[in-house]
C-alpha cells in the first residue's frame with residue numbers, strides 16, 4: 001500500500017498501472033462535472049458531489065472516507081470549509097454512497113486505508129470548496145446586480161463592498177440555477193483560518209452521548225439476528241448437522257446452512273447465541289488441521305536460512321560480511337496478530353426482490369457493493385451501501401468481508417432483514433491477521449565501526465495473494481507489503497541484500513495497522529541498535545550519521561532525542577531506546593523510557609514522539625493518531641499474539657489476547673515538525689517505531705536483547721543471566 | 723414478564739429471565755449507546771449504572787436488574803461535566819468504548835469527586851479502549867472533576 005504512494009506526483013496524475021483510469025479522469029475533470037451523487041431537494045444547493053447547502057444554513061459535507069477514529073469526519077470537512085468560507089458550526093457530515101466520483105485515486109475504488117485520506121483528498125476537496133464559494137459569490141452578485149469582484153465570502157455570508165450581505169442559505173435558490181465554473185482559485189496557506197489549527201472533532205458529541213450509529217446499532221422493523229457456526233479450522237467443511245435442539249430454543253426462528261457454516265437466526269443476539277450452543281455439527285477439518293505455531297516457527301526458521309526472491313541488492317553483502325572486521329547475526333520472530341477492534345464485525349442486510357440495502361462499518365465500500373451484487377443477484381445500481389461509524393478499523397474492515405457474504409446468504413434464505421453479528425470470539429478466531437514473520441539478519445562492521453554490509457531474509461505469508469490488491473502489490477513475486485520498510489531501509493550502507501520467502505498457509509492474513517511496517521520497523525530498528533552497540537557507538541548518534549542524506553528522518557530523530565533529553569541521566573533502573581521509521585509518507589521517531597522489574601515485567605513510563613507528516617490539517621488529530629498508534633503498537637509489543645494448535649486459534653477474547661489498559665498507559669508527548677512538504681499519512685505511521693524503541697530501551701536498561709515479540713518477562717530474565 | 727426501569731422509564735418485557743441485561747437494553751429497548759465488546763465482563767463497553775453503581779450489563783441477568791434503577795449513557799444529561807469534558811478534550815476516536823468509559827467515569831467521580839491518577843488507574847482499568855485514548859480519558863476526568871469542583875457543572 002505504501003509503495004503505491006511513492007509515485008511521483010506526475011505519475012500519480014498520469015495514472016499508471018496502479019491507479020485505475022477512471023479515478024484519474026476524476027482528478028482531471030473539473031469539479032463542476034462531479035454532479036451531485038444524491039438527488040438533492042429543492043431547498044438545497046450542491047455545487048458538486050461533496051457539498052450540499054440548505055436554505056436553513058446547514059452545510060452538509062459528504063465524506064467518502066470511513067470514520068474509524070482517525071478523524072476524517074473532522075479533518076476532511078475542514079479542508080472544504082476553509083475554501084467554502086462557511087460557518088464551521090453549520091457543518092454536518094454525511095457518509096458518501098458508492099459512486100465513481102468517491103473513489104480513491106490510489107486504489108481505484110472507494111476504500112479507506114494506507115493512511116491516504118488527507119493525501120489523496122486535500123486537493124480535490126479544496127477545489128470543491130472553492131468552486132462552491134465562487135458560485136455563492138456569483139449568486140450574490142447577480143442578486144445585487146454588481147460584479148463578483150466587489151464581493152467576498154466570509155463565515156457563511158457573501159458581503160458586498162457597499163456593506164450589503166446575504167447568508168448562504170439565502171443564496172441557495174439562485175446558486176442552484178447557476179453552472180459551476182470549471183475551476184476556482186484556492187487559498188494560499190498564509191490565508192488559512194481553519195487548516196493548521198486544532199478544531200474539536202465534529203463527531204465528539206454523538207460519540208459522548210451514545211447516539212453515533214455503528215453497524216451493530218442498526219435496527220430495522222422485522223429484522224432478525226444471525227450468528228454463524230464456522231469451522232474450528234480454517235477451510236473446514238460441514239459433514240452434517242442437526243438443528244433440532246437449536247430450533248427448540250425460544251426466539252430461534254430458523255437454522256440454515258450457508259457456505260461458511262450454519263446460521264442460527266433468532267429474534268435477538270442472545271437467542272441466536274443460545275441456539276448456536278445447541279447446534280450439533282460435524283466438520284471435515286481439511287488440510288490445515290495440523291497447523292501448530294511451534295512447528296510453523298521452525299519451518300520458517302529453516303526457510304530463512306535459504307535465499308528467497310530478491311527485493312533489493314546493492315553491492316555484495318555476502319562477500320563484505322565475510323571479510324568484515326566484526327560480524328553480527330540475529331534471528332527475529334513476530335506472531336500473527338488480530339485487530340481486535342472493540343466493535344466486533346457485523347452488518348445489516350435488507351434484501352428485496354429488486355434492491356438491496358446494506359449497513360456496514362466498512363473501509364471498502366466498492367467491494368461491499370460488488371459482493372452484494374454477486375451474492376444477491378440484484379443490479380449494482382439498486383444496491384445502497386450505508387457506511388456507519390466503524391468501531392475501530394485498523395485494516396480489519398478493509399478485508400474481503402466474509403461476514404457480508406454470510407449475511408447476504410442468510411437474507412436470501414429467510415427473506416427478512418438480517419443483522420449478522422460476530423461474537424468477540426468469532427471475530428478473534430475468524431482470521432484476517434497480521435502475518436507471522438521470521439527474519440534472519442547479518443551485518444558487517446569495519447575496523448572503525450562503520451556499517452558496511454546488511455543482509456535481511458524475510459519469511460511470511462503474502463497478504464495480497466488472491467485479493468483484489470494482488471496486481472497492485474505483487475511485483476516479480478515479491479509482495480511489496482512484505483518488504484516495505486526493510487527493502488527501503490533509509491540508512492546509507494554500501495552493501496544490502498533483502499530477500500523474501502512467501503510460504504502459503506491456510507491462515508487468512510491481511511492489512512493490519514501499518515501493514516508491513518509493523519514487522520519491518522521492529523526488525524530493522526532493533527538490529528540496527530545491535531549494530532550500534534557492537535560498534536561501541538551511541539544508538540542515536542549511530543543512526544544520525546547513517547542518515548546524513550535523509551533530512552526528514554534526521555529531523556524527527558533529532559527532535560525526539562532532544563525532547564526526551566537523550567544522553568541526560570535517568571532514574572536508576574530506567575533505560576531509553578530510540579527508533580525512527582518512515583511509512584505512508586510520514587516520518588516518525590520515538591524515544592521510549594522503560595524499566596524492568598525483578599520479575600522481568602516491563603513498564604513503559606514515557607514515550608516521546610516526533611512526527612513529520614508534511615503540511616497538516618488538524619494538529620490535534622495528528623497528536624491523537626500518534627497516541628493511538630503508540631498504544632496499538634505497544635499492545636502488540638507487550639501482549640499481542642495469535643497462536644495455533646491443531647489448526648485452531650488459541651486466543652478468543654481480551655483475557656487471552658490482552659491489550660494495553662489504563663494502568664499500563666505511558667505518558668505520551670507528541671511533537672509535530674513544521675513542514676511545507678506534501679501531506680503524509682497519520683493513522684498508521686505512529687505504530688512502527690514503538691516496539692523497537694521499547695526493546696532498545698530494555699537493552700539500555702538491562703543489557704537484554706529481545707528478538708521475539710511479544711516481549712516475554714522470562715526471556716528478559718534469561719537474557720540478563722547470559 | 724419482567725419489569726424494568728431504565729432512565730426513569732418503565733418497561734414490561736417478555737424476555738427469558740437469564741438474558742443478559744446488555745442484550746435486553748440493546749435488542750429489546752433499542753438503546754444502542756450501551757455497547758458490546760467482550761461479553762465476559764472484561765472490556766467495560768457495556769457499563770451501565772444499577773442504582774447508581776457502575777456495572778457490566780453483559781454480566782447481569784435481566785431478572786436481577788428488575789426493580790432496580792438502571793441508567794444508560796442516554797440517561798446522563800447532555801450538559802453533564804463528564805460528557806462536556808470528553809468533548810473538550812477530544813477523547814473519542816472510533817467511539818465504541820466511550821459510552822462505557824463515560825459511565826465508569828461518572829460513577830468514579832460520584833464516589834471520588836477529586837480522583838488522583840491512581841484512583842483513575844484502578845477504576846478505569848476495567849475499560850478497554852482499543853484506539854488508545856487513555857491519556858485523554860485521564861485528562862477529561864481531571865477536567866470534569868475541576869468543573870464540578872468549581873461549581874461550573876454537575
Ligand code: FES
Pocket residue numbers: 757758759760761762763764765766767768769778779780781
Ligand atoms: S461487553 Fe460487558 S464487559 Fe465487555
Ligand code: FES
Pocket residue numbers: 069342391392814815816817818819820850851852853854855
Ligand atoms: S475510542 Fe475506539 S475503542 Fe475507544
